[in-house]
Amino acid sequence: MDHKDRSVIFKALGDPTRLRVFEFLASCCCPVAVGDEGEVRPVLGPTVGEVCCSVIGTEKISSSLSFHLKELRNAELITMERRGKNMVCGVNQATLAQIRSYFSNVGGCCGEETEMKQ
Amino acid sequence: MDHKDRSVIFKALGDPTRLRVFEFLASCCCPVAVGDEGEVRPVLGPTVGEVCCSVIGTEKISSSLSFHLKELRNAELITMERRGKNMVCGVNQATLAQIRSYFSNVGGCCGEETEMKQ
DNA sequence: CATATATTTCTATAAATGTAGAACTATTAA
DNA sequence: TTAATAGTTCTACATTTATAGAAATATATG
Numbered sequence: 001m002d003h004k005d006r007s008v009i010f011k012a013l014g015d016p017t018r019l020r021v022f023e024f025l026a027s028c029c030c031p032v033a034v035g036d037e038g039e040v041r042p043v044l045g046p047t048v049g050e051v052c053c054s055v056i057g058t059e060k061i062s063s064s065l066s067f068h069l070k071e072l073r074n075a076e077l078i079t080m081e082r083r084g085k086n087m088v089c090g091v092n093q094a095t096l097a098q099i100r101s102y103f104s105n106v107g108g109c110c111g112e113e114t115e116m117k118q
Numbered sequence: 119m120d121h122k123d124r125s126v127i128f129k130a131l132g133d134p135t136r137l138r139v140f141e142f143l144a145s146c147c148c149p150v151a152v153g154d155e156g157e158v159r160p161v162l163g164p165t166v167g168e169v170c171c172s173v174i175g176t177e178k179i180s181s182s183l184s185f186h187l188k189e190l191r192n193a194e195l196i197t198m199e200r201r202g203k204n205m206v207c208g209v210n211q212a213t214l215a216q217i218r219s220y221f222s223n224v225g226g227c228c229g230e231e232t233e234m235k236q
Numbered sequence: 237c238a239t240a241t242a243t244t245t246c247t248a249t250a251a252a253t254g255t256a257g258a259a260c261t262a263t264t265a266a
Numbered sequence: 267t268t269a270a271t272a273g274t275t276c277t278a279c280a281t282t283t284a285t286a287g288a289a290a291t292a293t294a295t296g
Binding site for chain 1: 121122124125126128129130131132133134137138141143144145209211214217218221222224225
Binding site: 047048049061063065066067069070082084085086087 | 240243
């Protein structure tokens with residue numbers, strides 16, 4: 001995750017609607033599943049329509065929501081996969097882990113208070 | 119730190135120049151000092167001019183950098199304080215701690231892989 | 237195949253954002 | 267008090283971004 005990736009990630013989370021979508025998806029458990037052959041499979045999370053209901057509060061999916069989902073996908077903050085007529089969404093745990101790691105390392109060289117003269 | 123605060127923070131970090139400024143300041147040690155009376159005092163970090171040299175690469179401070187610093191201050195990601203002719207900058211450790219805490223809690227209900235049928 | 241459902245893409249538009257230069261403010265030093 | 271330095275604010279402008287509606291695509295179903 002380089003500087004460019006990070007600014008794309010933060011820009012994606014910088015929009016209130018997108019942050020809500022991200023937080024809603026993050027609040028939906030079971031982000032990753034392992035299939036019979038041991039393969040890691042994408043999440044069976046809410047559909048775009050369900051995200052729309054919960055986050056936007058409308059039945060009809062707007063092009064605006066599609067746009068925001070695309071931005072979140074572009075930042076690799078979420079994944080989406082077709083299930084029949086629907087698209088199901090979930091947070092990308094790998095990226096979330098990278099962000100956590102970034103923040104545990106940034107500015108961490110001497111975070112505690114330091115005694116000082118004058 | 120509510121939803122609004124977070125989106126302001128992420129939006130601030132979402133601009134490549136601001137992210138560079140933030141990371142530069144975060145890389146400058148000793149963010150907090152405690153004075154003789156026990157009061158927590160702002161960092162004695164780089165001046166705006168020094169930030170400009172390191173991050174933008176120019177001698178002359180642009181209004182654009184001032185604007186970015188204002189955004190970072192508004193998000194409470196950095197603090198600034200006058201020292202004579204200069205303004206000195208540093209990251210706001212309290213906010214940084216809040217962001218760390220946010221990311222350790224978001225989407226963390228079952229982050230590990232889960233066995234699944236079908 | 238025709239229709240319904242779910243979602244995306246396209247196009248236009250309005251609002252927000254970043255940049256540049258000039259003018260302004262605060263502090264120090266002569 | 268005048269000049270120099272350091273930085274900010276103001277104004278204008280170009281670019282980017284978010285939103286809305288219409289048309290297009292993909293899948294399921296009758």
